[in-house]
Amino acid sequence: KxxxxxxxxxxxxxxxxxxxxxxxxxxxxxxxxxxxxxxxxxxxxxxxxxxxxxxxxxxxxxxxxxxxxxxxxxxSRPVEPTVKLRLVESPDSEHPGMLMCSAYNFYPKHIKLTWLRDGKEVTTDVTSTEELPNGNWLYQIHSHLEIIPKPGENISCMVEHASLMEPKFYDWEPSPDSGRDKIAVGAAGLLLGLVFSVAGLIYYKKKSSGDLLDFTEILVPIT
CATH class of the missing domain: 3.10.320.10 (Class II Histocompatibility Antigen, M Beta Chain; Chain B, domain 1)
Incomplete structure (x- = not known):
């Protein structure tokens, strides 16, 4: 042939x-x-x-x-993830704070991140990425939780992976100068803005009804 x-x-x-x-x-x-x-x-x-x-x-x-x-x-050997839990800036003005739970350099691909508040699973205000390849057979993933802090509450990120014999819990421990204090300041700012908005609305209604003097019609002579 x-x-x-x-x-x-x-x-x-x-x-x-x-x-x-x-x-x-x-x-x-x-x-x-x-x-x-x-x-x-x-x-x-x-x-x-x-x-x-x-x-x-x-x-x-x-x-x-x-x-x-x-x-x-x-x-065939699973690689345990490195987990970091930190506070990041929230793009949502309704939530002064956002926590991000990140798992780095793990294998195999499948992993589960769960947010807990006082031991109970949180499902609202949670967004997560897919498992992202690093390019070296390892993966990373990120999960975000938008929060409004409450006194005494405990927020944790639970990680489940093949490399772990049992789930691992990572508690949010804010630093004195950032963490909850910054979120509290943000919440106070939102409250102050709301107060000014209500005051402005009351002023506008009174002005429209003629109860207040219209300052725009007062002429001040210039010498």
């Missing part, structure tokens, strides 16, 4: 060599462009390549076969 490739051709030659009925050699040879690329000899019981390219390919194939068990051994 002849195969044409860019005006070149290749073919295979199969022969049975024998000198007697008890001495038979099966020989399969592959030629390309009149060059013997390799052959299988039943006496040797293996395929032998005769070109540098095939020898290199065979060498790389052997490396691959040797390293595959090592790769599978590494990939």
């Amino acid at each position: 002849t195969t044409h490739m860019n005006a070149y051709f290749g073919y295979g030659l199969i022969r049975c060599l024998f000198t007697s009925k008890d001495d038979v050699v099966y020989l399969a040879q592959i030629y390309f462009n009149k060059v013997l690329m390799g052959q299988y000899n039943s006496t040797l019981g293996k395929y032998v390549g005769y070109t540098e390219k095939l020898k290199e390919k065979k060498k790389n194939e052997q490396k691959c076969r040797t390293n595959i068990p090592l790769v599978f051994n590494v990939l």
